[in-house]
Amino acid sequence: xxxxxxxxxxxxxxxxxxxxxxxxxxxxxxxxxxxxxxxxxxxxxxxxxxxxxxxxxxxxxxxxxxxxxxxxxxxxxxxxxxxxxxxxxxxxxxxxxxxxxxxxxxxxxxxxxxxxxxxxxxxxxxxxxxxxxxxxxxxxxxxxxxxxxxxxxxxxxxxxxxxxxxxxxxxxxxxxxxxxxxxxxxxxxxxxxxxxxxxxxxxxxxxxxxxxxxxxxxxxxxxxxxxxxxxxxxxxxxxxxxxxxxxxxxxxxxxxxxxxxxxxxxxxxxxxxxxxxxxxxxxxxxxxxxxxxxxxxxxxxxxxxxxxxxxxxxxxxxxxxxxxxxxxxxxxxxxxxxxxxxxxxxxxxxxxxxxxxxxxxxxxxxxxxxxxxxxxxxxxxxxxxxxxxxxxxxxxxxxxxxxxxxxxxxxxxxxxxxxxxxxxxxxxxxxxxxxxxxxxxxxxxxxxxxxx
Numbered sequence: 001x002x003x004x005x006x007x008x009x010x011x012x013x014x015x016x017x018x019x020x021x022x023x024x025x026x027x028x029x030x031x032x033x034x035x036x037x038x039x040x041x042x043x044x045x046x047x048x049x050x051x052x053x054x055x056x057x058x059x060x061x062x063x064x065x066x067x068x069x070x071x072x073x074x075x076x077x078x079x080x081x082x083x084x085x086x087x088x089x090x091x092x093x094x095x096x097x098x099x100x101x102x103x104x105x106x107x108x109x110x111x112x113x114x115x116x117x118x119x120x121x122x123x124x125x126x127x128x129x130x131x132x133x134x135x136x137x138x139x140x141x142x143x144x145x146x147x148x149x150x151x152x153x154x155x156x157x158x159x160x161x162x163x164x165x166x167x168x169x170x171x172x173x174x175x176x177x178x179x180x181x182x183x184x185x186x187x188x189x190x191x192x193x194x195x196x197x198x199x200x201x202x203x204x205x206x207x208x209x210x211x212x213x214x215x216x217x218x219x220x221x222x223x224x225x226x227x228x229x230x231x232x233x234x235x236x237x238x239x240x241x242x243x244x245x246x247x248x249x250x251x252x253x254x255x256x257x258x259x260x261x262x263x264x265x266x267x268x269x270x271x272x273x274x275x276x277x278x279x280x281x282x283x284x285x286x287x288x289x290x291x292x293x294x295x296x297x298x299x300x301x302x303x304x305x306x307x308x309x310x311x312x313x314x315x316x317x318x319x320x321x322x323x324x325x326x327x328x329x330x331x332x333x334x335x336x337x338x339x340x341x342x343x344x345x346x347x348x349x350x351x352x353x354x355x356x357x358x359x360x361x362x363x364x365x366x367x368x369x370x371x372x373x374x375x376x377x378x379x380x381x382x383x384x385x386x387x388x389x390x391x392x393x394x395x396x397x398x399x400x401x402x403x404x405x406x407x408x409x410x411x412x413x414x415x416x417x418x419x420x421x422x423x424x425x426x427x428x429x430x431x432x433x434x435x436x437x438x439x440x441x442x443x444x445x446x447x448x449x450x451x452x
Contacts, residue, residue: 050410051382051402051452064414069448074148074434075108075141077441078119083154083208085120087139088112091436091443093165093225093376094423095174097204104145104427105204106434107156107174108443109163112136114191118158125159126212127194133159134192137212138176138202141443148432148445156206161196164240165225165376165422167323171255174202175215177223179240181303197221197303199237201257217260218249219298221305225332225376227325229350236330236348238320245306245314246332246348248292264292265309266348268359272310274346275318275337282361290348290357318344322377322387328352331362333374333387338364343374345385345403363403370409371401376422381430381451386412388435390420400424400435413446426450 052066063071079087090111097105112118118135125133137157144151157163161180168174181197182189198214218226224238233254237247251261268274269289274282282288293312295305310316318337323330330348337344347362363385365371375390385403398420400413415421415437423436423443433446 051384051404052410052412052448055411055414058416061416063416063444063446065446066412066448069413069446071444071446072148073442074143074150074445075153075441075443077439079153081119081139081154082152083120085118085155087153087441088117088119088135089439089441090116091438091441092163092422093167093176094425094434094436094443095166095168095204096425096427096434097168097172097174098145098428099142099205102145103151104143106141106143106425106443107176107202107204108139108141108423108436109166109176110136110139110441111162111164111179111438113162113180119155122155122158122209124209124212125157126198126200126214127159127161127192127196129193130191134161134196136160136163136178136180138163138174140202140204140206145428154208156208156210157200157202157212158209159212160198160200164223165322166199167225167227167325168425169201169228169255170230172204174204175226175228175235176200176202177226177237179222179224181220181222181300186303195220195299195301197223197300199223199226199257213258215257216299217263218257219247219263219295219305220300221247221303224321225323227323227330229325229330231328232350234350236323236325236332238317238323238332239306240319240321240335241306242319242336243306243310244317244320245309246317246320246346247295263295263298265295265306265312265314266359267291267293267313268315271315272313273316274334274344274359274361275316276339276344276361276364277318277337277341280339284361284364287349287358287360290359292357317346321375321390324377324379324385326379331377331385333377335373335375335390338366340364340366342366342368342370342372343387345374345377345387363407363409365409371399372397374401375420376424378424378426378433380426380433386424386433388421388424390422396420400433 122133164179183195235249246266319335322333342365
């Protein structure tokens with residue numbers, strides 16, 4: 001795989017220019033949950049917090065949207081792909097890329113376990129179970145940028161397990177993360193030939209299966225998401241555990257992750273626990289000074305990296321999941337955080353000109369009407385955060401939620417299927433929100449007045 005060093009320009013945002021401007025406004029606004037939890041506006045049924053108006057029932061009974069919005073299905077489970085396989089199930093994290101020549105690419109994760117159907121034989125990949133490549137990995141969908149017609153789709157990574165989320169890089173690739181620290185002789189590792197729990201890199205320009213090279217220096221743990229600061233090349237990572245920590249990776253050479261680097265964990269001055277489970281310890285909107293500790297034995301054969309980090313002072317995080325990199329700010333969803341255990345969003349601000357990094361509690365959900373187990377997140381051209389829900393209940397009622405710069409949450413979409421929404425990302429022109437339906441897998445494109 002060939003990559004190029006990234007330019008040291010913090011204003012180079014991972015997305016569209018319009019979205020970058022919107023995100024800068026969002027960061028400046030200091031969005032936070034205020035005393036409006038459970039209001040009509042927060043539920044999306046009216047009021048100033050629902051800028052697009054109430055949701056309208058979908059005649060197809062699939063995805064409710066506000067008036068002026070519509071969706072189309074561009075890929076679904078079982079659809080024939082150009083490599084002879086079919087679209088596999090469990091579509092999760094996803095990134096969107098401008099390929100030039102009027103094409104955009106979606107690189108889509110599939111959170112498949114060894115027992116699941118791969119959608120056809122996998123010719124090459126990373127790990128095998130009982131002699132056959134395990135089915136997790138990524139597929140790539142190449143679209144006509146103007147019409148969204150599918151020009152080709154194919155398997156782009158194979159032989160991995162439970163590819164949950166990840167993140168786009170400034171140099172045009174997708175970091176896909178295994179939420180599966182297992183291997184030979186370990187829990188759930190029966191028949192496996194390799195240790196799993198790594199990050200892999202998939203160029204958006206790939207036209208078939210890439211060489212599956214684990215980026216072991218980024219650590220072995222229950223990976224969720226990753227984002228890259230385009231100014232420094234630092235990679236921030238989350239871990240989906242109740243007792244997780246926030247990681248960052250300092251590459252030896254920005255843009256060349258395979259060359260190695262240092263893995264660190266976040267220490268918050270005066271605060272060992274950001275979860276707020278036992279009362280409010282981390283106040284909304286209050287900045288806390290951050291330092292970072294180097295981690296050793298990052299390949300962690302005992303899957304204890306987070307525990308060793310916490311023992312040395314790293315701050316606990318409640319199920320770190322979705323990550324998004326803005327202009328000088330990293331936003332992280334903590335799915336079960338908060339006093340109500342409905343979810344939090346942390347904002348990490350890297351220091352400039354020698355100033356220390358800071359972290360604050362950007363938002364904490366106080367009611368199911370705001371959001372219930374926020375997972376993947378991105379930002380709209382309007383500057384609103386876009387959060388996909390992933391509830392853990394017998395009957396799920398998952399939404400896409402928006403959070404305004406004023407700190408008010410509202411509904412953008414309601415999924416009628418009994419599964420989660422994931423992988424939200426915008427097209428380069430900001431007109432389309434692409435999002436995955438987890439299972440049965442489908443990839444949707446939603447359009448509407450996103451800039452409003």
